[in-house]
Amino acid sequence: MTSPEWPNHGGQADALLERFGLPGDHVVDDVSANLNPLGPPEWVSGWLADRLGGLGHYPEPSYATARHAIAAHQGLHPDQVLLTNGGAEAIFLAAAHHAGKRAAVLAPSFGEYARACAAHRLQLTEIPLCAPSFALDQATLLGRAADAEVVFLCRPNNPTGTLIESRVIQALLAATLARGTQVVVDEAFIDMTLGAEALTPLLSRYPSLILLRSMTKFYTLPGLRLGYVLASSAVIEALARHQPPWSVNHLAAELVKPLLEDHAFADHTHAWLATEQPRMYQALLALGLDVVPSTTCFFLVRPGEAQRRRGLDSARLFERLLRVGILARHTHGFVGLEGEWLRLALRDEAGNTRLLEGLHDCLR
Protein backbone atom coordinates (compact mmCIF):
# COMPACT_ATOMS: atom_id res chain seq x y z
CA MET A 1 0.00 0.00 0.00
CA THR A 2 1.16 3.53 -0.73
CA SER A 3 1.63 5.52 2.46
CA PRO A 4 -0.79 8.46 2.42
CA GLU A 5 1.93 11.11 2.20
CA TRP A 6 3.44 9.79 -1.03
CA PRO A 7 1.43 10.50 -4.23
CA ASN A 8 1.08 7.29 -6.24
CA HIS A 9 1.94 8.70 -9.69
CA GLY A 10 4.67 10.97 -11.05
CA GLY A 11 4.35 14.76 -11.03
CA GLN A 12 2.27 16.17 -8.13
CA ALA A 13 5.10 18.46 -7.12
CA ASP A 14 2.85 20.46 -4.77
CA ALA A 15 2.22 17.50 -2.46
CA LEU A 16 5.92 16.67 -2.32
CA LEU A 17 7.07 20.25 -1.75
CA GLU A 18 4.62 20.48 1.15
CA ARG A 19 5.84 17.19 2.56
CA PHE A 20 9.40 18.53 2.67
CA GLY A 21 8.42 21.98 3.93
CA LEU A 22 9.41 23.72 0.70
CA PRO A 23 7.49 26.74 -0.64
CA GLY A 24 4.92 26.15 -3.37
CA ASP A 25 6.90 28.34 -5.79
CA HIS A 26 10.12 26.31 -5.38
CA VAL A 27 11.07 25.70 -9.04
CA VAL A 28 11.53 22.07 -10.00
CA ASP A 29 12.72 20.23 -13.09
CA ASP A 30 10.26 17.36 -13.16
CA VAL A 31 11.94 14.04 -14.01
CA SER A 32 9.25 12.05 -12.21
CA ALA A 33 6.78 11.66 -15.09
CA ASN A 34 7.76 9.52 -18.09
CA LEU A 35 6.71 11.71 -21.00
CA ASN A 36 8.43 12.57 -24.27
CA PRO A 37 10.21 15.88 -23.42
CA LEU A 38 10.09 16.92 -27.12
CA GLY A 39 6.31 16.98 -27.34
CA PRO A 40 3.58 17.75 -27.88
CA PRO A 41 4.24 18.48 -31.58
CA GLU A 42 4.19 22.26 -32.08
CA TRP A 43 1.17 22.29 -34.40
CA VAL A 44 -1.12 20.51 -31.89
CA SER A 45 -2.31 23.51 -29.86
CA GLY A 46 -3.28 25.51 -32.99
CA TRP A 47 -4.92 22.43 -34.49
CA LEU A 48 -6.99 21.94 -31.33
CA ALA A 49 -7.94 25.61 -31.16
CA ASP A 50 -9.23 25.48 -34.75
CA ARG A 51 -11.52 22.56 -33.92
CA LEU A 52 -13.15 23.71 -30.72
CA GLY A 53 -16.38 24.16 -32.73
CA GLY A 54 -16.52 20.36 -32.94
CA LEU A 55 -17.20 20.18 -29.20
CA GLY A 56 -20.85 20.77 -30.06
CA HIS A 57 -21.05 17.27 -31.63
CA TYR A 58 -20.70 13.75 -30.31
CA PRO A 59 -17.51 11.97 -31.40
CA GLU A 60 -17.62 9.78 -34.52
CA PRO A 61 -19.43 6.49 -33.74
CA SER A 62 -16.88 3.68 -33.14
CA TYR A 63 -14.04 6.07 -34.06
CA ALA A 64 -13.63 4.62 -37.58
CA THR A 65 -11.18 7.30 -38.81
CA ALA A 66 -8.81 6.91 -35.85
CA ARG A 67 -9.04 3.10 -35.93
CA HIS A 68 -8.24 2.99 -39.67
CA ALA A 69 -5.24 5.28 -39.12
CA ILE A 70 -3.90 3.11 -36.29
CA ALA A 71 -4.54 -0.09 -38.24
CA ALA A 72 -2.64 1.25 -41.27
CA HIS A 73 0.22 2.37 -39.00
CA GLN A 74 0.44 -1.05 -37.33
CA GLY A 75 -0.21 -3.22 -40.42
CA LEU A 76 -3.44 -4.65 -38.97
CA HIS A 77 -7.18 -4.65 -39.78
CA PRO A 78 -9.29 -1.82 -38.26
CA ASP A 79 -11.41 -4.50 -36.53
CA GLN A 80 -8.30 -5.35 -34.50
CA VAL A 81 -8.14 -1.84 -32.99
CA LEU A 82 -10.04 -0.31 -30.08
CA LEU A 83 -9.46 3.40 -29.36
CA THR A 84 -9.25 4.17 -25.62
CA ASN A 85 -9.08 7.10 -23.25
CA GLY A 86 -5.35 6.62 -22.63
CA GLY A 87 -3.49 3.42 -21.88
CA ALA A 88 -5.12 3.48 -18.45
CA GLU A 89 -8.59 2.82 -19.85
CA ALA A 90 -7.15 -0.02 -21.94
CA ILE A 91 -5.83 -1.65 -18.73
CA PHE A 92 -9.21 -1.36 -17.01
CA LEU A 93 -11.04 -2.76 -20.06
CA ALA A 94 -8.67 -5.73 -20.16
CA ALA A 95 -9.33 -6.36 -16.46
CA ALA A 96 -13.11 -5.99 -16.93
CA HIS A 97 -13.01 -8.54 -19.77
CA HIS A 98 -11.34 -11.04 -17.41
CA ALA A 99 -13.36 -10.20 -14.30
CA GLY A 100 -13.15 -12.73 -11.48
CA LYS A 101 -10.27 -14.72 -13.06
CA ARG A 102 -6.81 -15.64 -11.72
CA ALA A 103 -4.23 -13.09 -12.89
CA ALA A 104 -0.44 -12.84 -12.71
CA VAL A 105 1.36 -9.47 -12.69
CA LEU A 106 5.00 -8.44 -12.55
CA ALA A 107 6.33 -6.99 -9.29
CA PRO A 108 7.52 -4.29 -9.35
CA SER A 109 5.40 -2.93 -12.17
CA PHE A 110 2.91 -0.19 -12.96
CA GLY A 111 0.41 -0.08 -10.09
CA GLU A 112 -2.72 0.27 -12.23
CA TYR A 113 -2.79 -3.47 -13.10
CA ALA A 114 -3.35 -4.32 -9.45
CA ARG A 115 -5.94 -1.54 -9.09
CA ALA A 116 -7.81 -2.64 -12.23
CA CYS A 117 -7.68 -6.28 -11.12
CA ALA A 118 -9.03 -5.34 -7.67
CA ALA A 119 -11.83 -3.30 -9.28
CA HIS A 120 -12.88 -6.33 -11.33
CA ARG A 121 -12.28 -8.98 -8.65
CA LEU A 122 -9.33 -10.75 -10.27
CA GLN A 123 -7.13 -12.74 -7.89
CA LEU A 124 -3.50 -11.71 -8.17
CA THR A 125 -0.28 -13.71 -8.17
CA GLU A 126 2.98 -11.82 -8.44
CA ILE A 127 5.84 -12.62 -10.78
CA PRO A 128 8.79 -11.24 -8.80
CA LEU A 129 11.58 -9.35 -10.54
CA CYS A 130 14.71 -9.21 -8.41
CA ALA A 131 17.23 -6.42 -7.85
CA PRO A 132 19.67 -5.40 -9.13
CA SER A 133 18.90 -6.48 -12.75
CA PHE A 134 15.11 -7.01 -12.42
CA ALA A 135 15.45 -9.38 -15.40
CA LEU A 136 12.70 -11.89 -16.16
CA ASP A 137 13.80 -15.30 -17.34
CA GLN A 138 11.59 -17.66 -19.29
CA ALA A 139 11.48 -20.39 -16.63
CA THR A 140 10.30 -17.98 -13.90
CA LEU A 141 7.65 -16.47 -16.16
CA LEU A 142 6.28 -19.81 -17.32
CA GLY A 143 6.35 -21.23 -13.79
CA ARG A 144 4.58 -18.25 -12.20
CA ALA A 145 2.05 -17.99 -15.04
CA ALA A 146 1.17 -21.69 -14.89
CA ASP A 147 -1.91 -21.17 -12.75
CA ALA A 148 -3.03 -17.86 -14.19
CA GLU A 149 -5.93 -17.39 -16.60
CA VAL A 150 -4.61 -13.96 -17.60
CA VAL A 151 -1.05 -12.61 -17.41
CA PHE A 152 -0.38 -8.84 -17.38
CA LEU A 153 3.08 -7.92 -18.65
CA CYS A 154 4.57 -4.47 -19.10
CA ARG A 155 7.06 -4.11 -21.99
CA PRO A 156 9.27 -2.24 -21.32
CA ASN A 157 8.42 -2.53 -17.68
CA ASN A 158 7.61 0.59 -15.67
CA PRO A 159 9.50 1.39 -13.40
CA THR A 160 12.53 -0.82 -14.24
CA GLY A 161 12.80 0.03 -17.96
CA THR A 162 13.70 -3.61 -18.67
CA LEU A 163 12.38 -5.28 -21.82
CA ILE A 164 10.96 -8.79 -21.93
CA GLU A 165 12.35 -10.36 -25.07
CA SER A 166 9.92 -11.22 -27.82
CA ARG A 167 11.07 -14.87 -27.79
CA VAL A 168 10.13 -15.14 -24.07
CA ILE A 169 6.65 -13.80 -24.78
CA GLN A 170 6.33 -16.22 -27.70
CA ALA A 171 7.33 -19.07 -25.41
CA LEU A 172 4.63 -18.02 -22.93
CA LEU A 173 2.01 -17.76 -25.69
CA ALA A 174 2.95 -21.15 -27.12
CA ALA A 175 3.00 -22.86 -23.71
CA THR A 176 -0.36 -21.47 -22.62
CA LEU A 177 -2.39 -21.32 -25.86
CA ALA A 178 -4.02 -24.72 -25.39
CA ARG A 179 -5.30 -23.87 -21.92
CA GLY A 180 -6.64 -20.51 -23.09
CA THR A 181 -4.46 -18.21 -20.93
CA GLN A 182 -4.75 -14.60 -22.11
CA VAL A 183 -1.54 -12.60 -22.33
CA VAL A 184 -1.99 -8.84 -21.96
CA VAL A 185 1.14 -6.87 -22.83
CA ASP A 186 1.12 -3.19 -21.94
CA GLU A 187 3.42 -1.45 -24.42
CA ALA A 188 2.79 2.12 -23.28
CA PHE A 189 6.46 3.06 -23.84
CA ILE A 190 7.26 0.85 -26.83
CA ASP A 191 7.64 3.83 -29.21
CA MET A 192 10.39 5.19 -26.95
CA THR A 193 12.31 1.93 -26.56
CA LEU A 194 15.58 0.87 -28.15
CA GLY A 195 15.89 -2.52 -29.83
CA ALA A 196 12.33 -3.74 -29.25
CA GLU A 197 11.09 -6.39 -31.65
CA ALA A 198 7.44 -5.82 -32.63
CA LEU A 199 4.88 -8.21 -31.16
CA THR A 200 2.15 -7.21 -33.66
CA PRO A 201 3.05 -10.05 -36.10
CA LEU A 202 2.21 -12.51 -33.28
CA LEU A 203 -1.43 -11.35 -33.17
CA SER A 204 -2.35 -13.46 -36.21
CA ARG A 205 -0.85 -16.60 -34.62
CA TYR A 206 -2.01 -16.12 -31.04
CA PRO A 207 -5.61 -15.00 -30.47
CA SER A 208 -4.70 -14.98 -26.76
CA LEU A 209 -2.42 -11.95 -27.19
CA ILE A 210 -3.72 -8.46 -26.30
CA LEU A 211 -1.48 -5.41 -26.77
CA LEU A 212 -2.18 -2.16 -24.91
CA ARG A 213 -0.73 1.11 -26.17
CA SER A 214 -0.60 4.72 -25.02
CA MET A 215 -0.26 7.72 -27.34
CA THR A 216 -0.21 9.99 -24.29
CA LYS A 217 3.47 9.29 -23.53
CA PHE A 218 4.98 9.60 -27.00
CA TYR A 219 3.02 12.71 -28.00
CA THR A 220 3.10 14.30 -24.50
CA LEU A 221 -0.67 14.62 -24.21
CA PRO A 222 -1.44 13.30 -20.70
CA GLY A 223 -4.17 15.90 -20.23
CA LEU A 224 -5.91 15.02 -23.51
CA ARG A 225 -5.56 11.19 -23.13
CA LEU A 226 -5.19 8.71 -26.00
CA GLY A 227 -4.50 5.01 -26.17
CA TYR A 228 -5.58 1.89 -27.99
CA VAL A 229 -5.79 -1.90 -27.83
CA LEU A 230 -4.60 -4.29 -30.55
CA ALA A 231 -6.02 -7.81 -30.47
CA SER A 232 -8.14 -10.29 -32.45
CA SER A 233 -11.40 -8.82 -33.74
CA ALA A 234 -13.34 -11.10 -31.35
CA VAL A 235 -11.43 -9.76 -28.31
CA ILE A 236 -11.80 -6.16 -29.52
CA GLU A 237 -15.56 -6.67 -29.81
CA ALA A 238 -15.70 -8.13 -26.30
CA LEU A 239 -13.59 -5.29 -24.80
CA ALA A 240 -15.75 -2.69 -26.55
CA ARG A 241 -18.79 -3.99 -24.67
CA HIS A 242 -17.17 -2.80 -21.41
CA GLN A 243 -16.29 0.66 -22.74
CA PRO A 244 -18.57 3.56 -21.84
CA PRO A 245 -20.02 5.31 -24.91
CA TRP A 246 -17.94 8.25 -26.28
CA SER A 247 -15.14 7.42 -23.91
CA VAL A 248 -12.60 9.23 -26.10
CA ASN A 249 -13.47 12.86 -26.66
CA HIS A 250 -13.94 14.34 -30.13
CA LEU A 251 -10.69 16.33 -30.19
CA ALA A 252 -8.50 13.43 -29.08
CA ALA A 253 -10.11 11.04 -31.57
CA GLU A 254 -9.72 13.47 -34.48
CA LEU A 255 -6.09 14.07 -33.56
CA VAL A 256 -5.01 10.43 -34.00
CA LYS A 257 -4.59 10.51 -37.80
CA PRO A 258 -2.52 13.72 -38.02
CA LEU A 259 -0.37 12.59 -35.08
CA LEU A 260 0.45 9.31 -36.80
CA GLU A 261 1.19 11.19 -40.04
CA ASP A 262 3.74 13.45 -38.33
CA HIS A 263 6.82 11.46 -39.32
CA ALA A 264 9.16 14.39 -38.62
CA PHE A 265 8.14 14.39 -34.93
CA ALA A 266 8.58 10.61 -34.68
CA ASP A 267 11.99 10.75 -36.37
CA HIS A 268 13.11 13.61 -34.13
CA THR A 269 12.03 11.65 -31.02
CA HIS A 270 13.81 8.49 -32.16
CA ALA A 271 17.02 10.43 -32.90
CA TRP A 272 16.88 12.04 -29.42
CA LEU A 273 16.35 8.66 -27.76
CA ALA A 274 19.16 6.96 -29.69
CA THR A 275 21.62 9.62 -28.49
CA GLU A 276 20.41 10.59 -25.02
CA GLN A 277 19.42 7.15 -23.68
CA PRO A 278 22.88 5.52 -23.94
CA ARG A 279 24.60 8.79 -22.95
CA MET A 280 22.56 9.00 -19.75
CA TYR A 281 22.99 5.30 -18.93
CA GLN A 282 26.77 5.66 -19.04
CA ALA A 283 26.75 9.00 -17.20
CA LEU A 284 24.55 7.68 -14.37
CA LEU A 285 26.84 4.67 -13.95
CA ALA A 286 29.86 7.00 -13.92
CA LEU A 287 28.28 8.87 -10.98
CA GLY A 288 28.56 5.67 -8.94
CA LEU A 289 24.83 4.92 -8.93
CA ASP A 290 23.31 1.47 -9.31
CA VAL A 291 21.44 1.75 -12.62
CA VAL A 292 19.02 -0.89 -13.87
CA PRO A 293 19.77 -1.64 -17.55
CA SER A 294 16.85 0.22 -19.09
CA THR A 295 15.95 0.12 -22.78
CA THR A 296 13.62 3.10 -22.63
CA CYS A 297 13.12 6.74 -21.64
CA PHE A 298 13.53 6.34 -17.87
CA PHE A 299 16.01 4.80 -15.46
CA LEU A 300 15.62 3.14 -12.09
CA VAL A 301 18.58 4.11 -9.89
CA ARG A 302 19.77 4.06 -6.30
CA PRO A 303 22.96 5.20 -4.61
CA GLY A 304 25.72 2.67 -5.28
CA GLU A 305 27.16 0.50 -2.54
CA ALA A 306 29.97 2.93 -1.66
CA GLN A 307 27.46 5.80 -1.44
CA ARG A 308 25.06 3.74 0.68
CA ARG A 309 27.93 2.84 3.04
CA ARG A 310 28.39 6.57 3.57
CA GLY A 311 24.75 6.75 4.66
CA LEU A 312 23.27 8.10 1.44
CA ASP A 313 20.11 6.15 0.65
CA SER A 314 17.42 6.92 -1.93
CA ALA A 315 15.25 8.77 0.60
CA ARG A 316 18.10 11.20 1.33
CA LEU A 317 18.97 11.54 -2.32
CA PHE A 318 15.32 12.26 -3.20
CA GLU A 319 15.18 15.07 -0.65
CA ARG A 320 18.52 16.56 -1.67
CA LEU A 321 17.47 16.54 -5.31
CA LEU A 322 14.16 18.21 -4.49
CA ARG A 323 15.97 20.93 -2.54
CA VAL A 324 18.20 21.70 -5.55
CA GLY A 325 15.11 21.76 -7.81
CA ILE A 326 14.90 18.23 -9.26
CA LEU A 327 11.76 16.17 -8.74
CA ALA A 328 12.58 12.45 -9.03
CA ARG A 329 9.93 9.69 -8.86
CA HIS A 330 9.96 8.02 -5.46
CA THR A 331 9.16 4.29 -5.48
CA HIS A 332 7.02 3.99 -2.35
CA GLY A 333 4.01 1.97 -3.41
CA PHE A 334 5.83 -0.12 -6.03
CA VAL A 335 5.68 -3.69 -4.70
CA GLY A 336 9.24 -4.96 -4.36
CA LEU A 337 10.86 -1.50 -4.30
CA GLU A 338 9.30 0.22 -1.27
CA GLY A 339 11.20 3.45 -1.76
CA GLU A 340 14.63 1.88 -2.10
CA TRP A 341 15.07 3.14 -5.67
CA LEU A 342 14.30 6.33 -7.60
CA ARG A 343 13.04 6.61 -11.17
CA LEU A 344 14.46 9.34 -13.40
CA ALA A 345 12.87 10.27 -16.74
CA LEU A 346 14.98 11.33 -19.70
CA ARG A 347 14.71 15.00 -20.64
CA ASP A 348 16.06 16.87 -23.64
CA GLU A 349 19.83 17.19 -23.88
CA ALA A 350 20.04 20.37 -21.76
CA GLY A 351 17.63 18.95 -19.14
CA ASN A 352 19.63 15.72 -18.92
CA THR A 353 22.84 17.66 -18.41
CA ARG A 354 21.18 19.70 -15.63
CA LEU A 355 20.02 16.44 -14.05
CA LEU A 356 23.55 15.02 -14.12
CA GLU A 357 24.95 18.21 -12.55
CA GLY A 358 22.29 18.12 -9.84
CA LEU A 359 22.98 14.47 -9.12
CA HIS A 360 26.71 15.13 -9.02
CA ASP A 361 26.20 17.83 -6.34
CA CYS A 362 23.75 15.74 -4.31
CA LEU A 363 25.93 12.61 -4.32
CA ARG A 364 28.94 14.38 -2.77
Ligand SMILES: Cc1ncc(COP(=O)(O)O)c(C=O)c1O
Ligand atom coordinates in the same frame (compact mmCIF):
# COMPACT_ATOMS: atom_id res chain seq x y z
C1 LIG B 1 3.07 1.21 -18.05
C2 LIG B 1 2.00 2.22 -18.20
N1 LIG B 1 0.87 1.90 -18.84
C3 LIG B 1 -0.12 2.78 -19.02
C4 LIG B 1 -0.03 4.05 -18.50
C5 LIG B 1 -1.17 5.00 -18.68
O1 LIG B 1 -0.99 5.75 -19.83
P1 LIG B 1 -2.02 6.87 -20.23
O2 LIG B 1 -1.56 8.14 -19.62
O3 LIG B 1 -2.00 6.86 -21.73
O4 LIG B 1 -3.35 6.44 -19.70
C6 LIG B 1 1.11 4.45 -17.81
C7 LIG B 1 1.23 5.80 -17.25
O5 LIG B 1 2.11 6.12 -16.52
C8 LIG B 1 2.16 3.50 -17.66
O6 LIG B 1 3.27 3.82 -17.00
